[in-house]
Amino acid sequence: MSTTFIFGSQWGDEGKGKIVDFLAKETDYVVRFHGGNNAGHTVVNKFGKFPLHLVPSGICHPKTKCLITNGVILDLEVLLNEIKLLNDSGIKTLERLFISPRCHLIMPYHKILDRLYEEAKGKGKTGTTGRGIGPTYADKVSYNGLRVYDFLNKKLFAQKLEIQLQIKNKVIKALGGEPLSFKSVLRKFTPYRNKIKPYIAETLSILQEAQLKKKSILFEGAHGFFLDNDWGTYPFCTASTIVPGSINSTCGLPIIPSRIIAVVKAYTTRVGEGPFPTELENKIGELIRQKGNEFGTTTGRPRRCGCFDAELVRFSCMVSGATEIALTKIDVLDELKEIKVCVGYKLRGKRVSYINGDAEFLKNVKPVYEIVPGWREKINNINEWGDLPSNAKNYIKKIEKLVGVKVTLISTGPERWSTIIR
Numbered sequence: 001m002s003t004t005f006i007f008g009s010q011w012g013d014e015g016k017g018k019i020v021d022f023l024a025k026e027t028d029y030v031v032r033f034h035g036g037n038n039a040g041h042t043v044v045n046k047f048g049k050f051p052l053h054l055v056p057s058g059i060c061h062p063k064t065k066c067l068i069t070n071g072v073i074l075d076l077e078v079l080l081n082e083i084k085l086l087n088d089s090g091i092k093t094l095e096r097l098f099i100s101p102r103c104h105l106i107m108p109y110h111k112i113l114d115r116l117y118e119e120a121k122g123k124g125k126t127g128t129t130g131r132g133i134g135p136t137y138a139d140k141v142s143y144n145g146l147r148v149y150d151f152l153n154k155k156l157f158a159q160k161l162e163i164q165l166q167i168k169n170k171v172i173k174a175l176g177g178e179p180l181s182f183k184s185v186l187r188k189f190t191p192y193r194n195k196i197k198p199y200i201a202e203t204l205s206i207l208q209e210a211q212l213k214k215k216s217i218l219f220e221g222a223h224g225f226f227l228d229n230d231w232g233t234y235p236f237c238t239a240s241t242i243v244p245g246s247i248n249s250t251c252g253l254p255i256i257p258s259r260i261i262a263v264v265k266a267y268t269t270r271v272g273e274g275p276f277p278t279e280l281e282n283k284i285g286e287l288i289r290q291k292g293n294e295f296g297t298t299t300g301r302p303r304r305c306g307c308f309d310a311e312l313v314r315f316s317c318m319v320s321g322a323t324e325i326a327l328t329k330i331d332v333l334d335e336l337k338e339i340k341v342c343v344g345y346k347l348r349g350k351r352v353s354y355i356n357g358d359a360e361f362l363k364n365v366k367p368v369y370e371i372v373p374g375w376r377e378k379i380n381n382i383n384e385w386g387d388l389p390s391n392a393k394n395y396i397k398k399i400e401k402l403v404g405v406k407v408t409l410i411s412t413g414p415e416r417w418s419t420i421i422r
């Protein structure tokens with residue numbers, strides 16, 4: 001049995017979806033184990049272009065089974081729309097997609113609260129995706145959540161919903177929002193029940209059987225390491241945990257995967273608020289944004305763009321135990337005459353590391369840069385290492401050396417075939 005874990009090593013949007021899609025053809029099971037529809041993976045293949053927020057990216061491979069385990073939170077409306085889009089495009093989902101009944105539901109009041117908290121925090125806001133992620137996970141850990149199990153039980157769901165609405169409407173009103181009516185929420189959710197039922201299954205049992213039969217399993221991390229609730233730039237982070245060790249609590253399997261792939265973008269981006277030491281608020285940042293189409297899959301927001309930050313990637317690879325790197329979007333840098341790479345940080349003249357402080361500290365560090373020559377030719381769609389210009393090879397080797405992890409996959413374009421296996 002091979003177990004592979006894929007995670008974003010920066011602030012998300014590293015191009016994980018493409019790498020998962022690329023590897024999924026060899027994989028029996030692809031597992032989404034945390035986060036919600038704040039994640040967005042775009043998969044491009046012969047069936048079309050699929051912006052997937054909840055369904056694992058492996059769904060486009062007919063032999064691959066996809067699981068959504070108990071660590072994931074579900075917006076049923078979004079999930080059912082995704083399932084419909086896939087089915088309408090000729091991709092079968094029944095008996096291929098399995099959803100844990102232990103998943104918590106993102107309810108309409110979670111989305112309202114997400115917005116109201118952000119407004120109340122004013123300048124200190126996180127810049128969330130507005131999908132109700134933080135409030136849903138907060139309800140989960142404070143025993144106020146509604147799970148798929150509850151939803152499948154009509155009477156219990158109505159009872160729990162009524163209680164939650166009594167509590168939530170008080171908070172919503174206090175923060176100046178419009179309270180929700182019990183009847184309208186119930187009416188909205190009722191038709192979802194029969195649609196989602198055929199997909200519900202105990203995912204731990206499926207994974208245990210897969211293990212027994214020595215099947216290959218790929219765990220698809222959503223978001224990026226620096227959005228991790230513990231290790232990220234708190235409070236400018238998301239509400240779930242991204243490290244490989246979380247597979248035990250979010251899926252039930254007591255394992256650390258044998259292959260841990262860090263998806264690393266050849267530069268850095270982030271959406272939302274928070275510190276970003278290598279941010280480029282200039283022409284080069286804009287060029288990267290346009291060429292790299294750096295606009296959120298989930299919200300459409302322009303992403304903040306900056307230089308490659310080796311200090312960050314070194315840290316995320318170290319904590320996650322990365323065994324290899326999949327480097328993405330290197331073609332976006334084609335036009336640059338020279339490329340600045342951040343090799344570490346300084347604060348008041350002294351070398352410091354990411355681990356030395358919090359988000360406030362990171363706001364004040366100064367990147368230490370080294371400049372490497374660009375290659376100034378199109379490398380888009382190259383799929384052989386030998387065909388890369390030598391300066392592009394040197395840039396990749398530089399990243400490898402700074403991070404201390406081998407680059408084994410290089411993506412030179414959005415399509416599945418624009419991939420170099422090294």
Ligand code: IMP
Pocket residue numbers: 011012013038039040126127128129130131132133134222223224227236237238239271272273
């Ligand atoms: P939330 O997850 O919607 O609560 O947002 C919290 C922070 O995480 C915000 O800065 C979001 O922009 C960011 N975020 C959440 N998911 C993603 C992702 O998949 N890619 C990039 N940023 C994300």
